Amino acid sequence: MRVNGVVESLDIEPWVSLLDALRDHLGLTGPKKGCDQGACGACTVLADGVRINACLALAMQYADKEITTIEGIAKDSADTHPMQQAFVRHDGLQCGYCTSGQICSAVAMLAEHAAGMPSSVTPRQGGTHLTDDEIRERMSGNLCRCGAYNGILDAIKDVAAQEAP
Template sequence: MPTQATPQAEPDRVTITLTVNGKPRSLALEPWTTLLDLLREELGLTGTKKGCDHGQCGACTVLLDGRRVNSCLALAVMQDGASVTTIEGLAAADGTLHPMQTAFIEQDAFQCGYCTPGQICSAIALLEEDHAQNPDEIRELMSGNICRCGAYPNIVAAIEQVMASGGEPAP
């Protein structure tokens, strides 16, 4: 590991490697670029949403090395070597949806769809964490994802559906 971030040809930029939805990338970044802005504005992965940009809504939730985090508060340069899974990386290569995506459609767990990618990433991590066994625990551990359309009962139902079917955990 370098003692100092490697100096770059372009001033202020820092080169990192980041695996995004299974694909390794080398990126030269300005240190103030957040993971969210990197995904949305530089990599064109607009499925991850910006709902507040301050960790107050959860719309930007992604899986960072398998853990759910608010990508708006993560500086991209600090994620050197990490692996990120976004909503675009959940379905299988043949287009088969992740069980959580299917459950969200079947339970009508969204309306406008804007918080949905964050909700789904969060829900997948919730199952992986295995700290929620009943509706109270699901509700509490999904409270970092605000849905202004108010689809909460259906979100809980979608998660319960995947739990009941023993749906596969996060990729």
């Protein structure tokens, strides 16, 4: 599989989760094992740009996909992604445990919205302004036990405003 732009060859059992493959076999500890049931979002990574819960995915299912973790989210490894910068600016983190999943999810969420993908808040495609309710609904799969939601919301709005045409 290709992880953060690097082709990786793994010799693992077919039942190994993508999360365990990333953490235990590749040493990528950004994605966290929170609930291990797909309920918290701490393990969120991108598979071909689409956010997934790595704890629910078998690594074998993603052999032909591009997997991006928080370690590879920035285009240049010597730099940080604008979303990472916004999270710091707006105090969108406290303990940091959920932060990598939150950032990966937020990056993909903005791409989904830009592509006109509907949500429960905006059931029709395209042309909708990204409201606070829209962001909250689209990010509802990522939990923060510290309650940094206001900072997370502000960070996402900041990046959305920068990306707006």
